[in-house]
Amino acid sequence: MQRSTLLRGAMRRTSLCTAVALCLASGGAFAQSNASGAVFGRVAQPEGAVVHLQNMDTGLTRDVNVDADGRYRASSLPSGRYKVSLERNGAVAESRDNVTVAIGGVDVSFGGAAPASAAEAQNLEGVQVVGNALPAIDVSQVDSRTVLSSEQLQKLPLARDITAAALLAPGVISGDSRYGNVASFGGSSASENQYYINGYAVTNALTGLGFVNLPYDAIDSQQVLTGGYGAEYGRSTGGVINIVTKRGGNTWKGGVGMYIQPNGLRQSPRSIYRTSGQEFQNRRDNTRDDIQYTAYLSGPLIKDKLFLFAAGDFTRTDTKSTSSILAPQRTNQTQKATKWMAKVDWNITDSHILEVTGVGDKTNTDRSIYAYDYTSHSRGNYLGTDKLKNFDAGPGSTPGGDVYIGKYTGYITDDLTITGLYGHTKTVHERDIAYSGSPNCPWITDSRRGIANPIVGCGLVNGTVLNAGANDKTKGWRFDVEYRAGDHDLRVGVDNQTLESTSGQIYEGGYRWIYRNAGTVPGRPDIVPPPGQPYFVEKRLFETGASVKTEQEAQYIEDHWQATDRFMVYLGLRNEQFKNLNGSGDTYVKQRHQLAPRLGVTWDVFGDSSFKVYANAGRYHLAIPSNVAIRGASASTYYSEYYSYNGVGANGEPQNIAQLGSRSYLNGEDGTTPDPKTVAAKDMKAYYQDEYIAGFDKAINDNWSFGAKATYRKLRGSIDDFCDSRPFENYAAANNIDISNASLPGCYLFNPGSSNTFLVDTGGGNYVPFDISKEGFAVVDNGVRIPFPDLKRAYYSLDLYLEHHFADDWYGRIDYTFSRSYGNSEGQLKSDIGQLDPSVTQDWDAPEIMQYTNGPLPNDRTHQLKAYGYWQASQEWLLGGNLSVATGRPKNCIGLDPTDAIQYGASYFECGFQPSPRGSKGRLPYTWNLDLNAEYKPMWAGEKQPLAFTATVFNVVGSQRPVAQIDVGETGSVDAATGQPVVSDDYRRPIAFQNPRYVRLGVRYDFSL
Template sequence: MRTSRNTFALQRTALALALGMGIAGTALAQSNASGVIFGRTAEPGTTIQLTNIDTGFTRDVQVDNEGRYRAGSLPVGRYKVTLQKDGKAIESRDNIQVALGSGVDVSFAGGSAAASANAQNLEGVQVVASALPAIDVSSVDSRTVLTSEQLQKLPLARNVTAAALLAPGVVAGDSRYGNVASFGGSSASENQYYINGYAVTNALTGLGFTSLPYDAIDQQQIYTGGYSAEYGRSTGGVINVITKSGGNTWKAGLGMYVIPQYFRDSPRSIYRTNGQLWQYRGDNKTSSMQYTGYVSGPLVKDKLFFYGAADLTDSRAHTTTSIVAPQRSTDDIKAMKWLVKVNWNITDSHLLELTGISDKTDVDKSIYRYNYAQGVATSYLGTDKTKNFDSGPGSQPGGDVYIGRYTGYITDDLTVNALYGKSKTDHVRNLGYASNPNCPWILDSRQGAPNTIIGCGLVNGTVLGPGANDKTHGWRLDVEYRLGSHTLRAGLDNQTLESQAGNIYEGGYRWVYRNAGPVTGRPDIVPPPGTQYVAEKRLFQTGAAVKVEQEAQFIEDNWQITDRWLAKIGLRNEQFKNLNGAGDVYVKQRHQLAPRLGVTWDVFGDSSFKVYGNAGRYHLAIPSNVAIRGASASNYYSEYYTYNGVAPNGEPLNLTQLGSRSYLNGEDGTTPDPRSVAAQGIKAYYQDEYILGFDKMLGSNWTFGAKATVRKLKSSIDDFCDSRPFEKYAARNNIDISNARIAGCYLFNPGESNTFLVDVNGQGNFVPFKLTKEDFTTPAGVSFPPLKRKYYSLDLYLEHQFDAKWYGRVDYTFSRSYGNSEGQLKSDIGQLDPSVTQDWDAPEIMQYTNGPLPNDRTHQFKAYGFYQMTPEWLFGSNLAIASGRPKNCIGFDPVDAIHYGASYFECNFEPSPRGSKGRLPWTWSLDLNAEYRPRWAGDSQPLAFTATVFNVFSKQEPTAIIEVGESSISSVTNKPVRSVDYLRPVAFQSPRYFQFGVRYDFSM
């Protein structure tokens, strides 16, 4: 059958789009900012010429004696691949899309893919789309790649996390950590985020990342496991974004996106379990207007290219807080993101790329008191103005990022990649009301009182102190050399993270009114007879400039064992060094060896059926935030007073101090000796992972596959805050510790024996205490359990490649994440202290903690795609269904030997094992979009009108709840009192809202 010219062009376009689609099981075949083209030909000694269609960049690669060729470290983009002999073109392929980190098999007659009946050997004639495979047989890892075309055509919120949630096994993290995701059961702080090869992860906590203009994204990788030795510092997932570049044609575009609050459904109000309204949210709505633009083109044709893009988002949010801290606020939010990128093809053998990114957000909050009885805002409290401020857990850190990257093709077989980057974020805050000394933070906790907060502390509780900033700088050098059937890669990867951070109580200090009576652990607090109430004054203040130095070296061999078998054998060696506010090293970890092994089998030799497997170890450094409080100077003390009268601002009057000041956790404003912060020789946080899967083509457009994954956390780092093990060891070894300086908390490897240095006489005489698991056992016989976090999953997928009409993908994931530790975070209570959570503080608190973990979603179903109904109309959809999160009841222990209150997996003084209280409801959400490109706007249809509706059916199931089930111990029954806040929702699914947009793209 004869193929018409138009049909032929359409097939080539389909090919370019199809190769850009993410395939489950495709892998990192190249560095984290480029891709590879490889293949075979029946004519050894010929030359393969690769030409970037948009920039004119050309590279020639020789075919070896076995008929193989490989061109690595190629900038992503569209290529023409030509087979040449004696300088003449024999056969060529056009519109070959190089995807980020993956390999494209472009074989010619006699090679694996070109054996297709559609292959043509006529000089200068391009092969039809069906001649190229959709499966990357050179890869062994698990990832999804989304191109800019897909990001535009799918109904997605305009942010990186929304795209990441399309990948199998990726779920939204706890809402209290912000807009972050959990990968493969790991906590949400265990991911790494890259832009153009440079890590832009939050330098302080690992939660969040610097973002960029959404339309500047060229391709986004979402790695869910199995990544090669060049990647590290992640036990969750990796998100890698490559930005667009300029080409030989000047182009520009403008856009506007509107989210009107009038088309947004009201979020559900929150009620306590007794039916009492806890937070009215009917008017908690946000509207936004986003203006976008870009311009790109050649500064010097074929040599120097420019790309610039910007997003300006103006939002207005209204919030009514809870009855505990009643206020009404209006937030005016201005977010500005821009990106500038210059690409210089110095020669066809030497490429230079420079990128500048800025991500800054200003929030101007006006705050009023709120009268719940009347349902109206009343007196004006003041303002809260922030710039790039982490106003809540998981907030985007923002800031400025600068990246330089060099690629050198020294010979056909030798390639060098070098990168340097730096970033800085200044967090600025002007608390127009909380800085007022007449606005203290006061909590009324007297028996029968409503636990109402008075004065300040109405918004954040604790806030970052002045001068807060984060900085990073890093570099990497990769060398690749091809030696016969081996492609060898080696590299250095260094990054330093610095943060000036710390927290203070909003309002400066905190008052708590309490009933008079015995204070646990404080026999010196004795109120005079007849005293009914006392006031506790607390001060909390931390602040330090801390640093984490991360270094790594890696080596990897891509070994083409036979025509059908390929092995990736790699080893990564990492070193981590954590420094406190005084510049002293308190944790140093070296020789963290991470082997990686992957194998792929091209079953039929034509790239239509691949079986693959891999095994690897992945390490994670201790985050910077640990040093702010645990390794640097901090103040945290409590004072008790009797009082007579209350001032108009709520403060107690006529104070008489009871007893002495009590420093909590030993935080008395002095810098801990770095030798007393962590266990000696502490092992790094690391995880082992195993994956086995396959990908199979069905005809020319369909692909299906399956993948099994097992992950096991082998070593964790957290803190414990218990002096009893030291006392037991000292007694057994006749060591006098009556004058010892024992730190409040120590970093250690949970569930193992650990060695600590203890200043036994308070004069700097440090003695090693080799604490065994028996030493950690309490007098009541309670021991720390072995560390346990296991994840296993089975992913099934079916994908239809774009055929000029439609694209679609369906994923089903069955998974279990279970154990006694979530990892770096504790989502059970929304605790934002990576690596220093409440877990492991003492053996008692780890009883009954084994079970399904917070990020466990047993069943996940994801389906997304788009349909080009006519050249003018396109429709897209995205359906996500998941089973609910496990529920717990956390309460009091009958003994409470460590005085932690309602913090145990026990309720009514009975064991309440993790996950034993059932599950939250299933969640499901359907998003739809439509795009109209009128022909009357021009032949290229440069004008596009879009409409997207998120959560069409406005499902609002709870996604997080209060899991602390008990509030106090009854003085009458001596039994725990069930909390009225138990099971109270913390967050729901976002209700239905609409986004309308218009874009105009044009050539200049």
């Protein structure tokens, strides 16, 4: 026994020495598509050597010649398990089984002397190379990535969704709860990410928030790119999530599963109270039960040629919940989510592969809604039903839809590979509201201060609803060519996608009533409530609707250049073109030649892949989302009217009203289609960001590695809307331009913080360019000059990690991130108020609204600690854990401006008519969360342990700290007696807490046919 151990140790040291010797002379650069992998490496003696690869599941084979320097590369490989063999003189010299190829690549190098003859080579057949004994440090990549295999996704305590896995990556945090289950990467807003399934972008076509989902068990691997990604990627200034699905093999396999999350094992969520102590929302009686059924089937339709993998999830969620005192209702809801994925792979020959993927993600929600009495905490009369299809109950939630993708891969020669892909998606949104009584149920909000029993309406949801006929569609294609020329791995490609949306919103019941304390309305001198009346009411109408289109095209070229044995240089350039069309089919923004250079370098310090130093720099562009055309470039109506009243009707509407002053159209949205020539500034730059990263990865010993990475991101160019006519009036006066008959849109799209040129119709189609400098956007308010600030959003971070690779029956990783995200604009979104209008937020609408806005942004979390791993305690038992700790979100006070020249009410970083700079009110408390899981696979079920029982406890300690609050501190009215703004009852009221503790129990059975 001792002798055998010594022999194995000697063999291991020999293998290690061989691997080190190989790596001293090699690097191993490669390129691969975003939905495939690569095998690369070095051969010690390359003369006459050929590397043979065989997919152990499908039989696909590929032979790759070894060049004179001993390098080889097989790129664009379908994911799976491979046997990689070194052949000499027609026989196998060395081989390695079970090489797992996923997104990215794997280094398989070979050493040893060449056999003297075919007979000697035959004698070596079956000998396996250990490969690098040190942990794998990928010296061929410059990007920052986290790749999780399907096995890891099963072993870690994660919610069964893509976002939960993405949150394991350093620098990734949950986005604002009002945007749904989405993530923010590196300080960017949550709409700035791209999501791919098998190489095709499935990001929400309308807003960029969310994506089409798929069955969790269909995921083969998930790649999370947090920075430094190559020129093949675009349309993202946040992060990239790549999903590669499983595929069938030569063995028929299948499995079924069931997962339940019973309400009986769920902690009650915290109720919400105002700071005064008044109960705002009773959540103690909320209940939730989840049950999910899963199944998959995999196998050959024709052995070695045609394969199928199919999977499905069916989830039913039953909830009972109580809304707030502003619209007291009790809702019984049943949500049925069906997700399916089917993939067919056809190995036409070993050199030509065709794959077709279909994905379906549909959610139907049925809600029965009742009145609720907050005095007795009891349910009242039935009000009606609300039925939704592919439109989740929460705003900004994943929209679902159908996806179909076809991809061809051709290995033309050892050095030339081509791929072509085409895909399309479609999502249809439907909503059907049925009232028990009168359908005249407008949205009612009671903003009066200190009201114990606020006025409520009869509406079912009291909010904004989609217009009929809403749907989203995308279609796209890409073509890529990879060619290896000596030390250069070249890749060029074309990447085009068109997004179409028919969408629009309207207030439920057609309009909205907002009850307010009496007092003047800043910016509206004609609003004077009658003497002695303590309150007045605002009537607001909002309606949009159009069919719009966005066309996105890109071309790129990149080169992985093995400059020396230890230095690999990456050079890339992406050229992007964006075109946005309004509801009339007219182009209102067209951007050409948006050049995005990418540069990176890696240094294999010791030449043995045990210590990598790397750096990269790049520019990344983002297109204007389609929703901008709905709101800013197509016909919309948005106005306010003010009334005195005497009495309130049964449906919450004011009685005996008398209008105060005139109607006020907000942002100029008066129901007419804006002139496409005047909607946006001329020659606008695209939304873009520059990024710089430097770091290192170091292997400590056979099982441990650590590293550090510094990141700096700076938003260089943004696109938002500007809704102030004063700079145009000032420019006209300074340049003697008559604008008495001019048609000025309510808002213009422009590049904030820089000079812009606008076309203005001064009358009769006479378009005059207005060249407004950055200084020209300044205005004089109450005798004070208010400038427009420079655009500012910067993010810097330091990431440290320590990782124990799977050995000795356990795996673990810990990440610590110190970061700051600061500036005067979050980006496309405005999480301060949960505004769901990407690229047309309140920011930049006028100089006043940008005062005091510089500070820590909503996605800033100064300190983050993440630790996760699992332990194979025995052959039958596996235990896992996931810990996350983070600094709380910055707090603000947003209120009235003394003049409110643009009539935005409580929308400024001012409170009590005094400056209230961004982030000056401290932070929410830090959060920490611990999840634990256990898996039991009994031996009595069979030798292959096909049966598994699982239990996962999320938020073990039950911490429910607030993660977001109301930052608007004032109501919008000024108290006539004090002359001060009326403080809002809802200021600092929590919006969302950490999820309460809950338990998921599961069972699954995997079988072979």
